[in-house]
Amino acid sequence: MLLKDKVVIVTGGSRGIGRAIAVASAREGADVAINYWGDNDASYGRRSAVEEVLGEIEALGRRAIAVEGNVALPETGTELVKRTVQAFGKVDVLASNAGICPFHAFLDMPPEVLETTVGVNLNGAYFVTQAAARQMKEQGTGGAIVATSSISALVGGGMQTHYTPTKAGVHSLMQSCAIALGPYGIRCNSVMPGTIATDLNAEDLADEAKKAYFEKRIPLGRLGRPEDVADCVVFLASDLARYVTGAALLVDGGMFVNLQ
Numbered sequence: 001m002l003l004k005d006k007v008v009i010v011t012g013g014s015r016g017i018g019r020a021i022a023v024a025s026a027r028e029g030a031d032v033a034i035n036y037w038g039d040n041d042a043s044y045g046r047r048s049a050v051e052e053v054l055g056e057i058e059a060l061g062r063r064a065i066a067v068e069g070n071v072a073l074p075e076t077g078t079e080l081v082k083r084t085v086q087a088f089g090k091v092d093v094l095a096s097n098a099g100i101c102p103f104h105a106f107l108d109m110p111p112e113v114l115e116t117t118v119g120v121n122l123n124g125a126y127f128v129t130q131a132a133a134r135q136m137k138e139q140g141t142g143g144a145i146v147a148t149s150s151i152s153a154l155v156g157g158g159m160q161t162h163y164t165p166t167k168a169g170v171h172s173l174m175q176s177c178a179i180a181l182g183p184y185g186i187r188c189n190s191v192m193p194g195t196i197a198t199d200l201n202a203e204d205l206a207d208e209a210k211k212a213y214f215e216k217r218i219p220l221g222r223l224g225r226p227e228d229v230a231d232c233v234v235f236l237a238s239d240l241a242r243y244v245t246g247a248a249l250l251v252d253g254g255m256f257v258n259l260q
């Protein structure tokens with residue numbers, strides 16, 4: 001039980017990688033607070049998805065709450081931490097995972113698409129990390145923060161000019177927070193998922209040629225699964241990584257290093 005009796009917050013916890021992190025944390029003994037964003041787009045935090053993941057966690061014998069909110073708003077992180085402490089008495093781990101990637105060309109990128117993506121992916125990570133770190137500092141028993149950056153922090157994407165800078169920023173945020181929060185025993189690291197099959201990229205990967213390109217480019221021969229990332233987040237959140245902070249872990253099946 002790598003996270004026995006820990007309290008874990010997961011943003012974007014109702015789907016994809018976030019959902020896998022929430023369930024993996026519960027499997028390792030944690031109680032879990034998930035954040036979700038009940039947008040007018042049914043694919044964002046649809047209530048049924050939230051109920052499913054809460055049910056999965058409770059079926060593992062752990063407690064779970066769901067708190068709706070757009071992480072791009074500073075008050076969301078504050079409310080999320082408050083509700084978590086009210087429910088479970090503390091915060092030990094933050095998985096700052098919420099993120100969007102509305103693929104779009106650069107030359108006609110609407111300002112609002114850029115602003116929304118930066119707001120959720122980078123500003124949101126900043127605000128939630130700040131809120132969780134304040135609580136961890138007050139508790140005085142350290143903590144672990146794991147951000148979902150991306151392989152896109154290291155490489156570009158022609159349809160992701162608004163997105164890749166946010167993932168580079170999330171990685172850099174963890175490096176700086178590792179320094180700022182180290183004195184309080186709070187570790188900050190990021191995972192860098194490669195191409196993981198989730199609803200974030202389902203439309204993009206519906207292009208069979210693109211999917212085949214990725215599978216050929218990945219030495220392990222398959223797209224990633226959310227669980228592949230979640231287990232790495234659990235490692236970085238656990239005491240197995242007690243001397244790891246300011247680091248980044250590529251979880252990409254070898255794609256990044258595969259030029260030829």
Ligand code: RM4
Pocket residue numbers: 101150151152157160167193194195196200201204
């Ligand atoms: C990742 C990477 C993947 C893409 C997701 C949405 O950073 O670029 O290829 O599917 O973003």
